Amino acid sequence: MPPRVRAEVPWLFNLPVISCAAASIICCASLVCLLSSFFLADANSIGAVYGRNGDNIPTPQEAAQLLQDNVITRVRIYDYDPTVIQAFSLTQIRVIIGITNDEIPGLAVSPSLAAEWIHNNVAAYIKTTNINAIAVGSDVLTTASNISSYLVPAMWNLYYGLVNLTLDKSVKVSSPMNLEILENSYPPSAGVFSGSFIPVLQSMLAFLAATNSFFMLNVYPFLSYELDPNNIPLNYALFNFSSGVLDTGSHLTYYSLYDAQVDALISAIGALNYSSLTVTVTETGWASEGAPSETAANYDNAKTYLSNLVRITQTNAGTPLRPGQEIDAYIYDLYDEDSNPGPVSMQHFGLFYANGSSKYDIDFVTGSAGSGSPSPGPVSGPSSGPSSGPSSGPSAGGGSETPPPSATYVWCVAKPSATNSSLQQGLDWACGPGLANCGPIQPGGACYLPKTVVSHASYAFNIYYHYFQTDPRSCVFGGDAELTNVDPSYGSCVYVASQATHLEGSLFTWCCGILVPFAVATMVLSL
Numbered sequence: 001m002p003p004r005v006r007a008e009v010p011w012l013f014n015l016p017v018i019s020c021a022a023a024s025i026i027c028c029a030s031l032v033c034l035l036s037s038f039f040l041a042d043a044n045s046i047g048a049v050y051g052r053n054g055d056n057i058p059t060p061q062e063a064a065q066l067l068q069d070n071v072i073t074r075v076r077i078y079d080y081d082p083t084v085i086q087a088f089s090l091t092q093i094r095v096i097i098g099i100t101n102d103e104i105p106g107l108a109v110s111p112s113l114a115a116e117w118i119h120n121n122v123a124a125y126i127k128t129t130n131i132n133a134i135a136v137g138s139d140v141l142t143t144a145s146n147i148s149s150y151l152v153p154a155m156w157n158l159y160y161g162l163v164n165l166t167l168d169k170s171v172k173v174s175s176p177m178n179l180e181i182l183e184n185s186y187p188p189s190a191g192v193f194s195g196s197f198i199p200v201l202q203s204m205l206a207f208l209a210a211t212n213s214f215f216m217l218n219v220y221p222f223l224s225y226e227l228d229p230n231n232i233p234l235n236y237a238l239f240n241f242s243s244g245v246l247d248t249g250s251h252l253t254y255y256s257l258y259d260a261q262v263d264a265l266i267s268a269i270g271a272l273n274y275s276s277l278t279v280t281v282t283e284t285g286w287a288s289e290g291a292p293s294e295t296a297a298n299y300d301n302a303k304t305y306l307s308n309l310v311r312i313t314q315t316n317a318g319t320p321l322r323p324g325q326e327i328d329a330y331i332y333d334l335y336d337e338d339s340n341p342g343p344v345s346m347q348h349f350g351l352f353y354a355n356g357s358s359k360y361d362i363d364f365v366t367g368s369a370g371s372g373s374p375s376p377g378p379v380s381g382p383s384s385g386p387s388s389g390p391s392s393g394p395s396a397g398g399g400s401e402t403p404p405p406s407a408t409y410v411w412c413v414a415k416p417s418a419t420n421s422s423l424q425q426g427l428d429w430a431c432g433p434g435l436a437n438c439g440p441i442q443p444g445g446a447c448y449l450p451k452t453v454v455s456h457a458s459y460a461f462n463i464y465y466h467y468f469q470t471d472p473r474s475c476v477f478g479g480d481a482e483l484t485n486v487d488p489s490y491g492s493c494v495y496v497a498s499q500a501t502h503l504e505g506s507l508f509t510w511c512c513g514i515l516v517p518f519a520v521a522t523m524v525l526s527l
């Protein structure tokens with residue numbers, strides 16, 4: 001379960017002065033390649049943490065089925081319960097099993113006990129269950145400091161047990177830590193470990209590097225936000241559009257607290273000269289309900305955080321320090337766990353209710369979160385999409401629906417009245433964390449000219465709207481964007497068209513002869 005971590009430090013309101021050049025580098029270096037790999041990518045970067053602190057949750061077999069039904073291909077459990085490990089047998093699900101802190105000293109002092117542990121709990125199941133890692137303890141340095149000195153010896157002993165059975169290539173040994181091991185986490189480039197933890201961390205990093213393992217990190221922007229709502233903008237914590245925070249050390253701009261937290265850890269690892277270690281987020285999540293004082297814990301925030309996390313993780317967006325790199329993330333929690341101690345929110349971290357029914361209707365491959373209505377599939381409008389763009393939408397799901405002949409098309413463009421600086425922020429966001437394919441507005445691209453902020457922003461807003469449209473609010477950009485039914489394409493610069501959602505769009509064109517923005521339509525319809 002998530003530890004209570006201290007507040008993330010001051011979110012400084014220094015406006016990013018990200019230059020076009022910087023934006024281009026970001027786009028070229030990562031996004032263009034990213035988006036093109038999006039559809040090829042294995043849907044395998046998202047996992048779930050399967051806690052079982054509830055007397056009413058479904059059986060392990062049902063949990064395994066639920067994960068498969070939702071194409072969630074990774075799971076982490078906190079123990080090594082044979083019935084649970086067996087429930088995942090003959091599935092493609094990769095399983096991280098766990099060892100409790102209490103077991104660490106024994107495994108550290110006895111190589112034979114560790115070898116036996118591997119034999120009984122890994123080797124016995126590995127032929128049918130895809131066990132791919134062992135999490136040794138949890139937050140050992142910050143919650144069980146009296147056993148800190150046993151941690152790395154236990155990890156080595158377990159590793160030798162694996163080596164002896166030639167399982168060391170397929171099963172990795174690591175130990176999850178939260179951000180409390182950092183003395184400083186802001187700005188991300190200045191992330192460093194607390195001095196008192198460095199001796200153990202140094203030997204752990206050496207172990208991880210020597211055994212080709214990875215760092216296990218638990219991060220909860222939810223908790224940081226809860227502790228410091230006055231300094232952390234909610235949208236920054238939710239991966240929503242925000243103007244970003246410039247890290248003056250690295251000159252990178254951060255658009256989400258999650259990225260900033262992961263990069264703070266990456267910087268701290270780098271400071272000890274282990275910058276090539278892979279990081280996996282072994283826990284993150286957001287509660288859908290909480291006590292009245294836990295104002296961030298609500299359904300909308302949780303759905304936004306989780307769907308954005310899935311989208312960003314599945315596209316292998318990486319972080320500003322590691323653009324385009326796969327950073328796997330395990331969402332805490334598979335089910336709501338009604339026996340979790342702590343604040344009310346602790347019982348509402350589930351992706352699914354305790355009865356197994358879906359809470360958010362998130363597509364775990366694309367991150368699209370339906371509002372009950374089917375996600376908008378690929379749309380081939382009157383004008384075809386840009387040749388450099390992906391050929392099908394992220395929510396394609398194999399469907400190849402042809403738009404009805406009477407379909408109405410819309411485009412999302414920048415408002416000419418918006419200020420350049422405000423549009424630039426939207427542009428940076430759309431081409432950055434928004435994952436829009438901004439290739440065509442790079443030098444030499446079909447839409448590079450005219451080289452104005454409003455033109456480039458329009459192109460980026462429209463692509464973002466088209467591919468990641470889950471609701472009308474994807475054409476907002478701080479009020480700088482608007483929908484139009486006039487095709488903005490010109491010359492060889494093609495703006496991909498989106499289909500006006502059948503209900504709202506056609507209703508309004510039918511009634512009024514003009515297309516009223518969805519937001520208005522939705523508002524009116526819901527009256």
Ligand SMILES: *[C@@H]1O[C@H](CO)[C@@H](O)[C@H](O)[C@H]1NC(C)=O
Pocket residue numbers: 105146147
């Ligand atoms: C560490 O502390 C815990 C809790 O205070 C205690 O139960 C445990 O026995 C201690 N372990 C060692 C090896 O000292």
Ligand SMILES: *[C@@H]1O[C@H](CO)[C@@H](O)[C@H](O)[C@H]1NC(C)=O
Pocket residue numbers: 111112115160161164
């Ligand atoms: C490896 O396995 C052999 C036999 O299976 C055993 O005798 C030996 O002690 C083991 N070595 C380690 C380091 O566990």
Ligand SMILES: *[C@@H]1O[C@H](CO)[C@@H](O)[C@H](O)[C@H]1NC(C)=O
Pocket residue numbers: 271272273
């Ligand atoms: C990291 O490497 C640099 C350059 O080789 C060296 O100066 C520094 O002392 C190293 N730091 C640590 C913590 O090993």
Ligand SMILES: *[C@@H]1O[C@H](CO)[C@@H](O)[C@H](O)[C@H]1NC(C)=O
Pocket residue numbers: 353354355356357
């Ligand atoms: C499952 O539980 C949720 C929350 O308690 C409830 O809203 C929903 O109706 C339940 N679904 C079923 C099928 O019982």
Ligand SMILES: *[C@@H]1O[C@H](CO)[C@@H](O)[C@H](O)[C@H]1NC(C)=O
Pocket residue numbers: 420451452453454
């Ligand atoms: C906005 O930027 C364009 C070039 O992209 C420039 O022509 C225009 O004058 C700028 N507007 C303002 C108000 O600075």
Ligand SMILES: *[C@@H]1O[C@H](CO)[C@@H](O)[C@H](O)[C@H]1NC(C)=O
Pocket residue numbers: 234235238240241300304473474
């Ligand atoms: C974040 O964005 C989502 C989707 O556009 C929206 O539903 C949600 O209200 C936004 N959250 C905040 C706090 O603005």
